[in-house]
Amino acid sequence: GAGxxxxxxxxxxxxxxxxxLRCDPISGHTALYWYRQSLGQGLEFxxxxxxxxxxxxxGLPSDRFSAERTGGSVSTLTIQRTQQEDSAVYLCASSxxxxxxxxxxxxxxxxxxxxxxx
Amino acid sequence: GDSVTQMEGPVTLSEEAFLTINCxxxxxxxxxxxxxxQYPGEGLQxxxxxxxxxxxxxxKGFEATYRKETTSFHLEKGSVQVSDSAxxxxxxxxxxxxxADGLTFGKGTxxxxxx
Numbered sequence: 001g002a003g004x005x006x007x008x009x010x011x012x013x014x015x016x017x018x019x020x021l022r023c024d025p026i027s028g029h030t031a032l033y034w035y036r037q038s039l040g041q042g043l044e045f046x047x048x049x050x051x052x053x054x055x056x057x058x059g060l061p062s063d064r065f066s067a068e069r070t071g072g073s074v075s076t077l078t079i080q081r082t083q084q085e086d087s088a089v090y091l092c093a094s095s096x097x098x099x100x101x102x103x104x105x106x107x108x109x110x111x112x113x114x115x116x117x118x
Numbered sequence: 119g120d121s122v123t124q125m126e127g128p129v130t131l132s133e134e135a136f137l138t139i140n141c142x143x144x145x146x147x148x149x150x151x152x153x154x155x156q157y158p159g160e161g162l163q164x165x166x167x168x169x170x171x172x173x174x175x176x177x178k179g180f181e182a183t184y185r186k187e188t189t190s191f192h193l194e195k196g197s198v199q200v201s202d203s204a205x206x207x208x209x210x211x212x213x214x215x216x217x218a219d220g221l222t223f224g225k226g227t228x229x230x231x232x233x
Contacts, residue, residue, distance in 0.1 A: 003161065004161060037226075041225055042122065042207070042222075042223040042224050042225045042226065043207065043209075043223035091161070091162065093161075093162070106164060107162075107164070108161070109154075109156075109161035109162035109163070110161045111160055111161045112161065
C-alpha cells in the first residue's frame with residue numbers, strides 16, 4: 001500500500017493475555033518507530049529500528065514489551081501478560097531517512113491499533 | 119528534559135471562526151518545531167514545521183510562527199471548516215535531548231468544528 005498499515009485496528013483482550021500488534025511500513029523505508037498514545041497523554045516513544053542495526057529499545061516501559069522487525073520490513077510489537085494500564089493506541093511510523101533526528105526527517109504514521117485490556 | 123505543553127481540549131468552534139491552539143515548549147539547544155494532525159480514523163500527518171526562530175510554517179490555511187523569545191509555536195487559522203475537525207499535536211525535535219528519539223509530542227488538542 002501507499003501508507004503505513006497497522007493491524008488490527010482494534011484489539012480487546014483480557015488482563016494477563018499476550019497480544020501482538022503488526023506494522024507494515026512504507027516500502028523502502030529503513031526506519032521504523034513504535035509509539036504509544038495513552039488517554040490524555042502525549043505520544044510516548046517505545047522503540048526504534050533502523051535497517052539491520054540493533055534497535056533502540058530504551059522507550060519500552062517494561063520487559064513485558066518486545067518488538068521485532070523481520071527482514072527489515074514488517075514489525076511486530078508484542079505485549080505479554082497485558083495489564084489494564086497497557087490500554088492505549090499504539091502507533092507505528094516509518095521514515096526513509098537513515099539519520100534519526102535529522103531536521104529533514106519526515107515520519108509517516110499508521111492509523112494505530114486501539115488496545116483495550118479488560 | 120524537553121517538553122511540549124499545549125492547550126487541552128476539546129476546543130469547539132463554529133465554522134468560519136478564528137482558531138488558535140497554543141503551544142509552548144522547553145528544550146535544550148535549538149529545536150525544530152512541528153504541528154501534526156490526526157483526522158478521525160487516520161494516522162498522524164505532518165501539518166507544518168519551522169526549523170529556526172521567526173520562521174513561519176504554513177499549510178492548508180494553518181500557520182504557526184517559531185517564537186524563541188516566548189518559546190511558543192501557536193497554531194492559527196483564520197476561518198475554520200468542519201473538515202478541520204481533528205486532533206492536533208505540537209511537537210519538537212531537539213538535537214541535544216527530547217526523549218529517546220529526539221522527538222517530543224504534546225498531549226494533543228481535539229478540535230471540533232460545528233456547522
